[in-house]
Amino acid sequence: MKITCIPTGYLGTNTYLILGKYQGKDYSLLIDPAGITDKLKSNMPPKLTAIILTHGHFDHVAYLPYFSSKYPDAKVFIHPNDGFYIESNGWHYHTEDFYNLGLTSWVENVESLGFPFPAGYEALTDGKDVFGWKVIHTPGHTPGSVCLYNETEKVLISGDTLFDDGIGRTDLRGGSMSEMEQSLKKLDQLPQGIRVYPGHDRSFVK
Secondary structure (H helix, E strand, O other), rough: OEEEEEEEEEEEEEEEEEEEEEEEEEEEEEEEEOOOOOHHHHHHOOOOOEEEEOOHHHHOOOHHHHHHHOOOOEEEEEEEEHHHHHOOOOOHHHHHHHHOOOOHHHHHHOOOOOOEEEEEEEEEEOOOOEEEEEEEOOHHHHHHHHOEEOOOOOEEEEOOOOEOOOOOOOOOOOHHHHHHHHHHHHHOOOOOOEEEOOOOOEEOOO
């Protein structure tokens, strides 16, 4: 398996490109497409199997419309609790969320590119297997936040739930500290020594 981390977007979100094999077939996953860079362009494969979103915040899904249009055969995955962020009225929610952060212009600039959000998506539900990655529903940062755990590779994609120096904020739309605490208990049950790839900043060993 090859995992390439490429910071993208206005807030330096970690966009991950994962190339692997599952049940004898090659796959390519794009996780949290927040933007586009020359490095990301040069690493993109001719075909993309799926686009997976750890949650629905704009700094993780901003370039989903672009990539889902460029790779129409790629399945799009998100937890249903955050699905509203990538449906037809998703731009409205992103503008609202980013208004208080002073970043509304970023949303407007991306929307003006004219790429639509995908017509539908596959649901990420707790325990689901997606190309060998186990979905762990970890609400707290958002109601639909998820982590992805690959037991074979001993790797966790943690989104904005867990970082090397802390946890995701819980003061945004749908955030909950009590739910975050329960989610962290779930992650505590994972083995020690796994490599964690968060939604921002550096990877680390749990």
